[in-house]
């Protein structure tokens with residue numbers, strides 16, 4: 001009985017270690033289209049936070065501004081993320097009475113398309129009203145972290161072509177302001193596996 005237990009634990013450790021070190025990395029280009037004001041420090045942190053969340057699943061991101069050439073040309077795997085409203089810290093953003101989406105993906109005939117829309121004003125509002133004390137010393141850094149979590153969430157929908165949500169982690173159906181700016185919010189292991197399978201099936205460029 002004991003040996004069974006030990007081997008089960010070993011298998012679990014090997015499985016987790018295997019997930020922590022991706023066998024291969026697939027590249028995805030994300031084209032950013034900012035429709036309103038945005039903060040370069042927040043955008044930098046957004047990119048870092050998305051990378052932190054997605055790299056355990058073997059996905060690395062090349063970020064481009066709209067209009068920039070995409071390396072790899074027409075063969076490249078790319079998605080377009082459009083940012084609406086103001087993507088920078090605001091000390092008095094609108095207060096929303098109702099919960100609403102931070103972002104959405106576009107669908108055609110039930111198929112998830114490589115286009116996402118982020119409601120920056122809503123993300124900034126949630127982040128702002130979750131801040132307290134020393135958070136205000138790094139307000140755009142935290143806005144960037146919040147945006148990075150929202151973007152990573154939408155990229156998972158696009159890569160897996162699924163609108164499913166997880167019970168925990170960044171792929172939950174709803175995230176509070178505190179979850180957007182607080183302690184690390186990684187993918188759950190089930191989502192990591194799902195992304196790996198999707199990447200392998202799609203034969204993303206290595």
Ligand SMILES: [Zn+2]
Nearest residue numbers: 153157165173
């Ligand atoms: Zn979602």
